Amino acid sequence: MTKQQIVRLACVAAAVASGLGAASPAAAARTVHQVKPGQSIQKAVDSAKPGDVVTIAPGTFHESVDITVSGVTLRGAGTGRTVIVPDTETPDSKSIGSACAKAGNGVCVTGTADRSVDRVTVRNLTLRGFAKTGLWATRTDGLRVENVTSEKNGQWGIGQERSVRGVFRHNTVANNGDAGLFVGNTVDAEEGALDTKQAVISHNRMVGNRIGLTVRRLRDLTVSHNEATGNCAAMFLVGDENKPRPGELRVVGNYVHSNNKYCAKTARLPYLQGSGIVLTGVEDSHVVGNYVENNVGKAPMSGGIVLARNFMNALNERNEIRDNVVVRNGTADLTVQDKGQGNTFRDNMCAVSQPAGMC
Template structure:
């Protein structure tokens, strides 16, 4: 190639003109702004992978289904509020996108949920982000995901929803960070393999639940029939129970969950007995029917109750008789929990209690 000595700018232009040295075109990602009163669903249906649907400050009505991978649905902070459509207690319809096609039933709204990220067993919805908004007043769940790989939920406030604040099933590699879940009917954060059928625990591939505030729920965080995830740096107070790691008779068991560096205080709300659980009150961390979990460096104070599951850290044989095994409860600070700071009513083998700062245990000698 002949060198350019006299007119280097012209040479560069010539090279670009021939395609040599040209950078590949960047993918164009669009921001779709939705104001209160406008259709969120229409914007979501229009968006492509990598786009952002941005909800303006104010109150938005209705539920929304997200099935586009890589989409971000984001508000402008807690003042961006999503509530149910007025009078929509059962099935509603999604807004017409202008194609002339008949309106389709909004399954998310029909199920009583606010925001749904739903794929299928063969086609999961990957890489979706839900962020910076409030979702409240829905009959079932504020944010619900099923078959969602790599879902991120951050800075979401889920308040006073009928069952769960934020919930996932059949999903892996999730990140749940800096959320607030308050006064929801069941769990503030509910992570499960499935709730509709009996199955063994599934591997989440390292799901992370961290730096969330979980207050006034039945249970702060429930991890049910799952393996390989971390619950860290959360603040849990005013719930009936703070953290549940739940397994059952199916194989593989729930397990390989790390619960660390959480602050768990005064979870003394009373919740009556249900078909699956005895009454709850004063439970810090409960392990039931689970194996190979690590509970470490948590601060657990003043959780007081008279339920079979009450206490600071409780290892409990599941209600279907499955034992917990090889769980390590190490280096936690426990004070003022009742009936005891550490409770082990599980005959399972290999559960160890080491280096904990506490005053009382059942049986004696665990502190």
């Protein structure tokens, strides 16, 4: 190698090293904000910038928390170790003044119509006893909720609206007043179904709620490998007369069993008991490879897998029910209540269907 070549090689190496070095300050800029018992989680969140992590020590924290900055991670020390409950005694003035707290929620991830909150992660903590929702998200993109227990809240355990690409994984939602896990297009307007851009709800446990999971007016979403038991109804996939219609939903590999709790009727729904997987007003969806057993009741939507009559006269159409084990459910393992066209039932293991002939 000539001296000139050596000089050129040294220059290239210096340039590469300079480029690598330029990335280091950005990585080094990530800050970890530690919150100990007696300190405010909200104050730490307010000081966080995109990419920062807020870690919460073991203990019980009495406050609500509102995350409005993209790229923030809120991480507890583990479910049952870091517990967030309502502040009923000595409320932090900033926390109690937030819209999140005033609405009765625990942790909120809050975007606006002009700017979504993106890539937020909430994990490894317990939310308990809030008047409305343990964790509520609106106008988010890429929210991840993992290893969160949300229990004994007045309405929903974990809820989200107007959001895309969400991931809800390895959570436990228990004994909440309505749905353990609720995802929908919007809660305050009549609109067509929202394309979630492949949101995922997987490996969650839903127990003792009115409804384990409600998916309302959404498209392009996967519900896979969850367990639902002890609820009045396990899973509701819900549409109505608005367009675009809900659809392209994938319900795969879930274990749905013994959802036989009794829940009285409401202004929106008849009484519930013994419902497994219920589709109402949904199109082009796939219910495949689920194990659905021992969901027993005599309510209007009781049964294993039910294509239910929709109260807004929206039909179930072109849905595929395939390769499920659906046994010991009452009033039937497979039930079709409406006159929607193109629904197919194939290779299911079941004993009783209404109408007959689908097993």
